[in-house]
Amino acid sequence: xxxxxxxxxxxxxxxxxxxxxxxxxxxxxxxxxxxxxxxxxxxxxxxxxxxxxxxxxxxxxxxxxxxxxxxxxxxxxxxxxxxxxxxxxxxxxxxxxxxxxxxxxxxxxxxxxxxxxxxxxxxxxxxxxxxxxxxxxxxxxxxxxxxxxxxxxxxxxxxxxxxxxxxxxxxxxxxxxxxxxxxxxxxxxxxxxxxxxxxxxxxxxxxxxxxxxxxxxxxxxxxxxxxxxxxxxxxxxxxxxxxxxxxxxxxxxxxxxxxxxxxxxxxxxxxxxxxxxxxxxxxxxxxxxxxxx
DNA sequence: TACGCAAACCGTA
DNA sequence: TACGGTTTGCGTA
Numbered sequence: 001x002x003x004x005x006x007x008x009x010x011x012x013x014x015x016x017x018x019x020x021x022x023x024x025x026x027x028x029x030x031x032x033x034x035x036x037x038x039x040x041x042x043x044x045x046x047x048x049x050x051x052x053x054x055x056x057x058x059x060x061x062x063x064x065x066x067x068x069x070x071x072x073x074x075x076x077x078x079x080x081x082x083x084x085x086x087x088x089x090x091x092x093x094x095x096x097x098x099x100x101x102x103x104x105x106x107x108x109x110x111x112x113x114x115x116x117x118x119x120x121x122x123x124x125x126x127x128x129x130x131x132x133x134x135x136x137x138x139x140x141x142x143x144x145x146x147x148x149x150x151x152x153x154x155x156x157x158x159x160x161x162x163x164x165x166x167x168x169x170x171x172x173x174x175x176x177x178x179x180x181x182x183x184x185x186x187x188x189x190x191x192x193x194x195x196x197x198x199x200x201x202x203x204x205x206x207x208x209x210x211x212x213x214x215x216x217x218x219x220x221x222x223x224x225x226x227x228x229x230x231x232x233x234x235x236x237x238x239x240x241x242x243x244x245x246x247x248x249x250x251x252x253x254x255x256x257x258x259x260x261x262x263x264x265x266x267x268x269x270x271x272x273x274x275x276x277x278x279x280x281x282x283x284x285x286x287x288x289x290x291x292x293x
Numbered sequence: 294t295a296c297g298c299a300a301a302c303c304g305t306a
Numbered sequence: 307t308a309c310g311g312t313t314t315g316c317g318t319a
Contacts (some may be wrong), residue, residue, distance in 0.1 A: 211304060230312055234303095244312045245303040251311045252305090266312070273311025281311090 019061045020138045020283070021157055022047070026058060027279050027286070030070050040066060061136060063290040072289035073282045078269035081227035081285075106224040107190065107258065108201040112147065113213045123171025123207070130167075131180025132160060133187035136287060137257070137280055140191075141167060142183040148203030149186055151254045154276045170254060171207060190258060193291055204255060211237075215249040216259050225292045227263045227285075230272075251275050257284065 029043050043066070044051040058066050071077065118126075128150060130143045135154070141163050143151030151170075155163035168176060189195050189202060206213045214237045221236075222228055230250065231243040239245075253261040256276060262284040266272040274281035 209305080234312090239303085241301090241313095242303050244301095244310070245305085247311045248304065248309085249311095261311085264311075267314095271311085275311075278311090 019057055020136060022049075022054070022057050023061050023283065024138070024156075024279055026054070026066055027069070027073075027282055030066065031073070031279070031282060062287050063293075064286065069286045069290075072286045073271075075269050077289070078227065078265055078271070078285075081225070081263075082229065082265060082269060083226065107193075107196045108198040109204050109220060109258065110201045111204040111206055111217065111220060113206040113217075114208075116210060119207060119209065121173060123174030126171065126174040127177060128171065128174045129177045129179035129182045130164070131178065131183035131187075133180065133184060135187065135191045137283055139163075140187060142186050142190075143167060143254075144183055144186060145205055147205040149255060149258065150205050150207055152190070152256050152258055153254075154256065154280060156277070167254065170252075202258065204258060206259075207254065208252065209249075211245070212249045212252055215246055216253055216255075219250065219253070219259050219261055219264065222260055222263045224288055227265050229267045230264055231267060233264065247272070 025047060026043055029038060029046065038046075040051050040055060044054045047054065055065065058064075058069070062069055064072065126145060128143050128145055130141060130151075132155070133140050133142060137154050138157075139155045139160060141151070141153040141155060141160070142149070143153075151167050153163050153167050168174075186202075189200075206216050208216065215233060218233045218236045229243075230247045231240070233250070234240050234243040234246045237246070247264075250261045250264050251273065253259050253275075256262075262274065262281045271278055271281050271285075
């Protein structure tokens with residue numbers, strides 16, 4: 001009700017919020033059948049849409065043509081995101097982010113972690129309000145506590161129930177209250193790059209194991225348009241040989257997108273996995289590529 | 294170069 | 307104990 005429809009930007013979402021569904025299928029097609037390099041025409045045909053219509057939807061979503069998008073998610077580009085040198089630490093990225101003159105917007109976040117005791121309670125004594133909202137990556141499930149955003153997940157068409165359960169079981173002892181009026185402002189803020197600013201940072205609360213929280217904090221240091229490997233993260237938290245455990249922790253990240261787990265790649269530059277579907281990881285990377293230009 | 298495969302690595306449930 | 311959103315090394319096209 002309180003959603004304002006003023007500034008129209010490239011990231012605005014259709015009323016039905018269904019752009020992503022189309023986009024998702026396009027991405028799947030061009031990545032699955034990349035060998036044959038399907039043309040816009042053939043893709044459109046398979047989707048039962050006109051090429052111009054498809055082009056329009058895709059570009060509205062990403063600010064990028066399907067062709068340019070495909071380029072943005074190739075292995076070659078992924079390697080560029082990783083950067084030449086594996087050594088430069090993530091430590092300074094916040095600093096750079098705040099003062100760098102040429103830097104494009106990124107979502108600013110202040111975070112706090114739950115104490116180990118609170119974690120052991122498995123959410124006991126915690127009230128979590130939640131709601132579903134359309135987003136550039138499909139229907140988003142937003143979960144908040146008094147201390148800030150605690151969870152963000154994505155549902156495929158009709159998968160809302162599964163999505164909710166996936167999240168709710170992480171903190172089984174919490175009390176859950178449906179309250180999309182309360183969560184709506186969060187969704188609006190997160191998915192509108194125009195609202196990202198360091199004056200109005202997003203409050204986030206990390207609920208997890210000590211190890212997991214350290215990994216997630218590392219993820220938060222990756223700037224927009226950059227990527228790191230799992231072993232980079234392992235080194236950053238001071239356990240250089242734990243890259244595999246890091247991978248598991250990254251996979252358990254409850255605040256998808258905001259804690260940019262999609263910016264973690266395999267050492268080869270390959271997209272190794274994503275809890276909410278590899279296609280969505282590709283979508284996020286491509287979408288971010290467009291934000292940069 | 295590009296894979297396939299096995300072995301070492303480590304925090305969770 | 308088993309199981310991953312990993313890596314690395316080594317052998318084969």
